[in-house]
Amino acid sequence: MRSAIVTSALLGASLLASGTARASEILEFNVPFPFQVNHETFPAGRYTVEEGPLGNTSVLLIRGMNTPQAAFVTTHDAAGQGPKHPSLQFQRHDNQYRLANIWESPKEGQSIIAQK
Numbered sequence: 001m002r003s004a005i006v007t008s009a010l011l012g013a014s015l016l017a018s019g020t021a022r023a024s025e026i027l028e029f030n031v032p033f034p035f036q037v038n039h040e041t042f043p044a045g046r047y048t049v050e051e052g053p054l055g056n057t058s059v060l061l062i063r064g065m066n067t068p069q070a071a072f073v074t075t076h077d078a079a080g081q082g083p084k085h086p087s088l089q090f091q092r093h094d095n096q097y098r099l100a101n102i103w104e105s106p107k108e109g110q111s112i113i114a115q116k
Contacts, residue, residue: 026050027086027104028065035090035097037062038115042069049088049102060102060110075102078109 027049034043045067052059052072063070082089082103089101089109103109 027102029086029088031088033097035099037071037073037099040069040071043067062099074113075110076113078103078111082106082109
C-alpha cells in the first residue's frame, strides 16, 4: 500500500486539476477523477473553492458546480512552495485520491486538516 502526493502541476493531461481565480476570491477547478473530502467521495467534475462563513480563511467551502456535493474543510497554512497557478493537490493511496492542499498562488496555500 503506497501513498503519494499528486500535484496538478506534475500530472499528465488526464489528471490535470486546473484553476482560475475570479475577483470574488472564488477558485474554480476541473477535477477529472473522483476524490475524497472528509470521508465523502466527490465525482469527477467542476468545483469551486471559497472562503468559509464571514471570510474565515481557515475554513473553506468546496462545492460542485454541476453536482450536489459540498463540504466545509478546516485548514492551516501549507508549508513549502506551491505550483505557479491555482491548483488542487491530492494525496494518492492505492487508487483513491484525497484532497490534501489548495494553492491559490506559489506562496499562498492551505493544507486540509483530516477529519477522524
